[in-house]
Amino acid sequence: MSGCTAAERAVRLFVATYGRSPTHLVRSPGRVNLIGEHTDYNDGLCLPLALDRDLCVALRPSGPDTVAPGDDPHWGGRLHLVSEQDAAPAVVQLPPPGPDTPPSARASGWARYVEGVAVQLAAAGVDLTAWHGALTSDIPVGAGLSSSAALELAVVVAGLSLARTGQQGTTSPDAPSRMPLTVPPMDGSGLARVVDVVELARWGQRAENEWVGAATGLLDQLACAGGVAGHALRIDFRSLSVTPIPLPAGLAVVFLDTGTRRELVTSAYAQRRAECARASQALGVPSLRDVTALPSDAEHRLDEVALRRARYVLAENARVDAVVAALTGNDPETAGRLLVEGHRGLRDEFEVSGPELDAAVEVAIAAPGCYGARMTGGGFAGCAIALVDRTQVDVFGSTVRPAYTARTGRHAVLHICAASEGTSITTLDLPTS
Ligand code: GLA
Numbered sequence: 001m002s003g004c005t006a007a008e009r010a011v012r013l014f015v016a017t018y019g020r021s022p023t024h025l026v027r028s029p030g031r032v033n034l035i036g037e038h039t040d041y042n043d044g045l046c047l048p049l050a051l052d053r054d055l056c057v058a059l060r061p062s063g064p065d066t067v068a069p070g071d072d073p074h075w076g077g078r079l080h081l082v083s084e085q086d087a088a089p090a091v092v093q094l095p096p097p098g099p100d101t102p103p104s105a106r107a108s109g110w111a112r113y114v115e116g117v118a119v120q121l122a123a124a125g126v127d128l129t130a131w132h133g134a135l136t137s138d139i140p141v142g143a144g145l146s147s148s149a150a151l152e153l154a155v156v157v158a159g160l161s162l163a164r165t166g167q168q169g170t171t172s173p174d175a176p177s178r179m180p181l182t183v184p185p186m187d188g189s190g191l192a193r194v195v196d197v198v199e200l201a202r203w204g205q206r207a208e209n210e211w212v213g214a215a216t217g218l219l220d221q222l223a224c225a226g227g228v229a230g231h232a233l234r235i236d237f238r239s240l241s242v243t244p245i246p247l248p249a250g251l252a253v254v255f256l257d258t259g260t261r262r263e264l265v266t267s268a269y270a271q272r273r274a275e276c277a278r279a280s281q282a283l284g285v286p287s288l289r290d291v292t293a294l295p296s297d298a299e300h301r302l303d304e305v306a307l308r309r310a311r312y313v314l315a316e317n318a319r320v321d322a323v324v325a326a327l328t329g330n331d332p333e334t335a336g337r338l339l340v341e342g343h344r345g346l347r348d349e350f351e352v353s354g355p356e357l358d359a360a361v362e363v364a365i366a367a368p369g370c371y372g373a374r375m376t377g378g379g380f381a382g383c384a385i386a387l388v389d390r391t392q393v394d395v396f397g398s399t400v401r402p403a404y405t406a407r408t409g410r411h412a413v414l415h416i417c418a419a420s421e422g423t424s425i426t427t428l429d430l431p432t433s
Contacts, residue, residue: 050227
């Protein structure tokens with residue numbers, strides 16, 4: 001099915017698996033982060049955009065009270081999700097397991113994300129309806145483009161939209177129901193609630209932190225949930241305000257997939273978090289956001305590693321607003337220079353880059369039309385991004401590909417990113433088969 005979009009493939013996979021048509025389609029994007037890396041768990045700033053690379057779920061409710069005549073009761077009473085990329089389906093019996101279920105009794109692999117979201121929603125009082133679905137994705141896994149956040153948010157939005165209630169969100173065939181969604185009351189008040197993107201994102205994050213066991217911040221889920229077409233999002237993780245920043249039309253954001261992969265769960269991510277916490281503790285502040293400059297005695301109060309981490313985080317927060325100002329003022333040279341500074345900080349002070357990421361950034365910076373480049377995401381492997389003059393993206397690409405291969409022996413995949421809308425659900429009006 002090459003050449004088909006993830007959405008088309010999801011519908012076909014659904015029909016091939018279940019022998020009838022899906023009723024809903026969820027689209028959930030990946031993300032790249034322009035600047036503001038490893039700042040989210042320090043209450044800092046970042047500037048991601050939702051990608052035009054989607055994860056899609058075609059689905060149909062199948063719970064006992066929504067089963068239509070002719071529905072196979074086999075699919076009732078659980079979430080059942082097949083994937084284009086994995087022979088084993090994700091199956092979650094409803095009600096889902098309790099939050100205290102030991103890790104050894106939880107689903108494994110990608111199914112754990114699905115189960116984790118169901119657990120979080122159910123624990124929050126959402127009366128989940130059973131559904132069966134088919135999942136496809138154009139977001140490479142483990143490439144630092146937030147494929148797992150896209151999956152979490154897809155299941156959050158499906159779960160809330162189809163939850164047993166009179167209020168079924170705002171789905172319609174021709175108007176994608178972006179947030180907010182109207183969801184059932186969870187506090188016994190009898191009042192339906194409107195869910196904003198922060199709340200949606202938090203459900204995904206809780207699934208990842210508490211069920212999957214990765215102590216990540218909120219960046220990925222919030223970028224995925226809150227994406228706005230043509231805009232990056234300035235996110236302040238202290239106030240949780242999300243401000244769309246228009247991207248200049250002449251500027252292309254290109255991601256360069258280095259072809260390297262690393263599992264965040266097993267990376268040094270948790271160690272970096274601990275080092276930042278150690279730095280803020282030594283500075284006597286709740287988080288590194290509470291300092292804009294290090295005190296003169298910082299070298300005595302902080303150990304050498306914590307000092308480097310803190311220096312990076314403080315400078316990175318400042319870079320976010322400097323990049324916002326540069327983009328708003330249509331000054332791509334300054335924005336590009338700040339990205340390069342950010343990469344050096346990640347490489348030398350925060351120490352989360354890797355040889356292939358450094359090579360990709362270096363060949364990108366040297367290529368025609370490039371204003372600047374940096375690694376994006378958690379680090380160690382995955383993708384870099386470059387800001388490129390839109391009129392020169394072709395020559396940029398034809399220079400970068402062979403140069404990267406000459407340096408690393410690997411093939412880089414390049415993609416011109418279009419900033420896209422966040423996770424949405426639409427109803428489908430397909431012939432019932
Ligand atoms: C991963 C995490 C995010 C964020 C980034 C680094 O993507 O999931 O929460 O910390 O790394 O900016």
